[in-house]
Amino acid sequence: MLPPFDGNGYRKRVLAAIEARGGADATDPFEVYDLPLDAAGQLTDDDVARQVDAVWAFWQKQRDHPKYRGLVTALLTSHDALAAQLRTAGGRQWLAGQTRAERARRDAARYAELDAALQRLTERFGGVPADKVAGLRGMAAAAGLDDAAFEARLRGHRVLGAEAPATPAAPADAAVVLRQVRDGLEELGRIEGARVPSLHALLELPPTADRETVRRRRDALLVVNRQRRPDRRRALVDDLLAAAGTLLVDGDPAVYLDALADDVRAALRPRVASAVLVEDRLTPADAYLLLQEAQAAGLDPQRAADVVTGLAREAGAMGDVPAPPPARVPGRPDWQAEVSAARAALRDGRPVAARRHVDAALSAAGELLPPIRAVRDEAAEAAARAEAAWRTVGPALAARRHAAAATALEQLVASAADVPGPGGEDAAELLRRSREALALADAVLAPPCTGRDREDALLAALDAVADHPAARAELAALPVAPPTGVHAVPAPGGARDVRWTASASAGPVEYRVLRVRPDGGRQVVGTTTGTSLEDGGYGPVTGHVVVASRLGVTSAEAATGEAPAPRPTPAPPRAPAPQPAPATQAPPAGSLTALPHGRRLRLVHDVPAAEVRRLPAGASPPAPGTAVADPDAVGALVPAMGPGLAVDARPSAPVTEYVLLVRTGPVAVAGPSAAWVVLPPVSGAAVDGDRLRWTWPEGCTEVVAVVRPDAPPQGPDDGTRRKVTNTRYEIDGGLPLPDGGHVALFPCTRVGGRLLVGGEAPADARVALG
Incomplete structure (x- = not known):
């Protein structure tokens, strides 16, 4: 039994909270009507009806309230649809499930940014500096968290007092930061295709640069880096520049250089021991090369000399160690040598490395001289051509068009081998995979065969490589068998259901x-690719015609009323080659949803103790229940931000696949998967009479309309879905309007026979119905 409705209490508890969170889009039906979600299954229809009517009557009185009239107007718009569902037990059960999921997503989003900030501060400083607590508290308040929730979150981290420096001072903390810097520089080198040995090299400054020079250079690079597109490289450089401020500006640069000297010492020790073993001393030639390597690794001349000298004496060198060569004096030979190195890098197909040499030349010359400008422009053009080529590679690989992908990748390997793909992909590795797919298709076509066997071989080759030129040409030359048995039967609403027997031809036949x-x-x-289609047209119709087509080749027409042609006797099935059956287990129950959140992508799931993996470009997720011995081979781990939530950098690739893995002993088991799809959006959505109409993106033939009665859909899986083809849209003059609620339109594409739905619907693709 619900307590009597209290209007004043409702306004203070419910309306005030909803208004503070941002309005009607930030609430749910159970909060709106002040119904207990936990006891939803125990409420009777009469109790709910009385509560709903009381809330509706209170809203009518608040239409002119100076603070809540906008909110009340929005709530009244959705009242009819929500009230109808709440009045029935089945409707309440469905809304309760949706509300629980929505509240879980909302809570995860509220805590995600705060948890990420706390984790990042702990990584940088070994705890949370006291002077950062006020800013974190403001972040929590902006997310709607009270002081108690914030303090509970903060208690899980060590707070550094005001007297403690905001830099890692303890040896253990310093070792952690140095290790993170080392790992970050190595990853940046892999992305750029050129080694970045030290923070000074990242800043393009000598190791002897003073603090103020380092500070100015660090601040300038921060500004430049934040103008780049948000990707892994930008995040990595941002972290490394923060570490440069910690170690080289706020901290003691000598500590960093001494730690770097330890790494160089460990790397050169075998080389020095080998050089001393034969001659019992370090020759001037060997000493010069070793000193050059030590300086190239980021050491200043004096530390480089100390490292080589100490290693030589450790190895038992007799006599004096040759003195190091004099430090290079900045001047014309230096910038000219860097320009020559940049041109050599361009000839080798490495525009990223060329750009680094251009920056070094500009730093040495002190001004943008004409030779530096020329090679800089050449490197920029090469990088722009590489980015254009990468934009064609992603869609080609996603559609298994390996012939087109191999052509673009060969160009990238030859002219821009060190320019990574949008997701950090390596062109040489992707080219190897595409060539393997082409070789597999060639092997399928190699054995001589005729008739249906040859047709099956051509289809198998095209399944591996969708644009295999020889297979497409040969299959297109084969005739296509027409459909048979075409007939129409009445359907509800005066429509006709046209049905037929499929073409005897194998492969991707369309009707x-x-x-x-x-x-x-x-x-x-x-x-359609099926064997029936509803004709909802009006007016007299004397018959229907069905035409089959495959790869652009059409069959003879088949019309209603014609006697069905005798079906060919199918050949006995050939026994497939034995394949090792993959180990499978019961797939974990649950779901995985990809939701955009600013510049990040939130992967929300409800599977306990699961991890989210991002698959490489072009890879398909393993079937649910498949045993995975090596999770790292499936894809990269997406960082977890709490139970049921992982956060990834927002992918720019057309299709990015994710899968859940659940550890069960020595192996993992594949669970549900999700795809984040980037497509041109639907636009111009508007109500036209009793139809919803919109502007179709270029090349799009299918759209998914998602309807929610209570709130705007968050994504393509957040509500009741209806797929609309462009043909049905033209026949019906648009989409028939649902009975109230919110509609969002998501574009679709097909990859390998799978329907993939775009992840976002902008404001222009959303409509709120009365």
């Missing part, structure tokens, strides 16, 4: 259906 008018005119009903 085009036309209606025939009494005057002999024909109109297209639509296309």
